[in-house]
Amino acid sequence: MKISKIVFVLLWVSNSSLLIAQAKVENLCNGKDLKGWVQYNGKAKYTVENGEIVGRTVSNEPNSFLSTEKQYGDFILELDLKVNEQMNSGIQFRSELNDANDKCNVTDKHTPLRVHGYQMEIDPSARAWSGGIYDEARRGWLYPLEYNTAAKMAFKNNAWNHYKIEAIGNSIRTWINGIECAHIIDNMTLKGFISLQVHEIGDAKDAGQEVRWKNIKIQTTNLKPAPPTNLFVVNLIPNTISEDEKRNGVRLLWDGVTTKGWRSAYKTSFPDNTWYVKEGTLNVKGSNGGEAANGGDIVTLEEFHAFDLQFEFQISASANSGVKYFVTEKENNGGSAIGLEYQILDDDKHPDALLGSIGNRTNASLYDMIPALRIGTGRREKLPVGDWNRGRIIVYPDGKIEHWINGWKVVEYQRGTQYFYALVAKSKYVVWPNFGMAEKGHILLQEHGSQVAFRSIKIKEL
Numbered sequence: 001m002k003i004s005k006i007v008f009v010l011l012w013v014s015n016s017s018l019l020i021a022q023a024k025v026e027n028l029c030n031g032k033d034l035k036g037w038v039q040y041n042g043k044a045k046y047t048v049e050n051g052e053i054v055g056r057t058v059s060n061e062p063n064s065f066l067s068t069e070k071q072y073g074d075f076i077l078e079l080d081l082k083v084n085e086q087m088n089s090g091i092q093f094r095s096e097l098n099d100a101n102d103k104c105n106v107t108d109k110h111t112p113l114r115v116h117g118y119q120m121e122i123d124p125s126a127r128a129w130s131g132g133i134y135d136e137a138r139r140g141w142l143y144p145l146e147y148n149t150a151a152k153m154a155f156k157n158n159a160w161n162h163y164k165i166e167a168i169g170n171s172i173r174t175w176i177n178g179i180e181c182a183h184i185i186d187n188m189t190l191k192g193f194i195s196l197q198v199h200e201i202g203d204a205k206d207a208g209q210e211v212r213w214k215n216i217k218i219q220t221t222n223l224k225p226a227p228p229t230n231l232f233v234v235n236l237i238p239n240t241i242s243e244d245e246k247r248n249g250v251r252l253l254w255d256g257v258t259t260k261g262w263r264s265a266y267k268t269s270f271p272d273n274t275w276y277v278k279e280g281t282l283n284v285k286g287s288n289g290g291e292a293a294n295g296g297d298i299v300t301l302e303e304f305h306a307f308d309l310q311f312e313f314q315i316s317a318s319a320n321s322g323v324k325y326f327v328t329e330k331e332n333n334g335g336s337a338i339g340l341e342y343q344i345l346d347d348d349k350h351p352d353a354l355l356g357s358i359g360n361r362t363n364a365s366l367y368d369m370i371p372a373l374r375i376g377t378g379r380r381e382k383l384p385v386g387d388w389n390r391g392r393i394i395v396y397p398d399g400k401i402e403h404w405i406n407g408w409k410v411v412e413y414q415r416g417t418q419y420f421y422a423l424v425a426k427s428k429y430v431v432w433p434n435f436g437m438a439e440k441g442h443i444l445l446q447e448h449g450s451q452v453a454f455r456s457i458k459i460k461e462l
Contacts, residue, residue, distance in 0.1 A: 087209045131145065184233070196213055257277065271447075286319075
């Protein structure tokens with residue numbers, strides 16, 4: 001008898017715990033109407049049909065957002081969606097309304113208030129960036145799927161797709177059909193509403209295209225992050241390394257506070273008269289625009305062979321600088337130390353942009369050798385003067401090298417090939433024997449007489 005009572009009590013506790021756990025998951029659509037939702041910005045048509053929320057495009061309207069009345073901070077959101085193959089859409093989260101002409105840096109003739117915030121992309125086009133993270137009306141692309149090309153296969157056209165967003169603290173991760181797509185670390189907005197976007201259309205004939213959502217469920221308590229992976233992490237909090245980055249072997253190359261780990265090129269001390277640290281940024285003073293003429297470049301104490309280098313940079317008007325790698329200092333030359341260079345330049349105002357050959361001295365180029373790919377209209381491979389750009393240089397153990405800017409791969413080459421030697425032969429570096437072929441070298445930040453700031457300099461050795 002006592003055993004039966006104990007078993008009954010255990011079963012009751014177990015079932016009660018299960019019911020409590022199930023109660024933590026909230027269904028955001030009641031299957032009958034749009035109670036609990038409000039529409040912002042555009043006037044796309046939203047209805048509930050067969051238990052699904054359906055959004056339909058309307059011509060001459062801006063992006064429309066069907067948004068939850070409630071705001072959510074930490075959560076795990078899962079839903080299923082199906083979209084017309086000619087559409088673009090997204091799921092907003094931790095989003096807000098702000099003055100369209102002020103805080104969002106956009107002009108919207110339709111409304112003084114504009115939805116902005118994080119968006120998990122729905123992109124059935126050939127670009128295949130579904131699952132990437134976009135910052136609507138604010139910073140643009142934070143995690144395009146060029147960072148994770150394997151995930152481009154996750155989204156299925158003309159089918160229901162299962163979307164998942166995990167937002168816990170500063171960590172935001174996305175999945176489509178069980179495949180991890182994106183991972184960012186960011187603290188710009190830690191709470192906001194969730195929206196279902198119907199994108200504006202440019203042609204009236206596209207009116208009536210549909211995107212459908214169903215099984216929209218959110219969990220806000222007892223959250224357990226998915227197991228960590230080795231997916232590339234975009235960390236947007238300056239000068240920090242997240243636990244997932246540490247696990248992936250990423251470390252700070254500049255600590256954000258001191259000049260430890262750096263010195264003047266060709267010298268043993270740091271040029272404090274030219275370079276200075278201020279509020280988490282490493283700055284070089286502007287002067288007369290001369291190359292290494294006002295204190296000179298700085299280099300890492302360490303040398304590197306194969307690595308993934310990340311850095312953020314902010315230029316002033318008409319600025320000129322660069323990040324060099326495989327710098328050995330054996331040339332002992334005047335001016336800037338010799339090495340392969342990721343060019344940093346104000347292309348619009350600095351005359352160097354028009355020199356060289358076919359644009360090979362423009363921003364993010366392999367200086368004087370390979371021009372950076374210019375991305376098409378509306379894509380922001382370079383941000384305006386005063387904004388922070390995210391640079392990246394990947395040097396693989398086999399000698400393949402890539403230059404990235406703001407999520408775009410804009411240069412790719414292989415050193416040690418006949419093509420590489422031909423590029424050197426036509427460049428200003430032809431006078432230096434074995435240029436660019438050192439086994440290892442320092443990383444250099446260039447002083448070129450312009451005010452430039454750096455931060456979030458981090459490296460993973462490959």
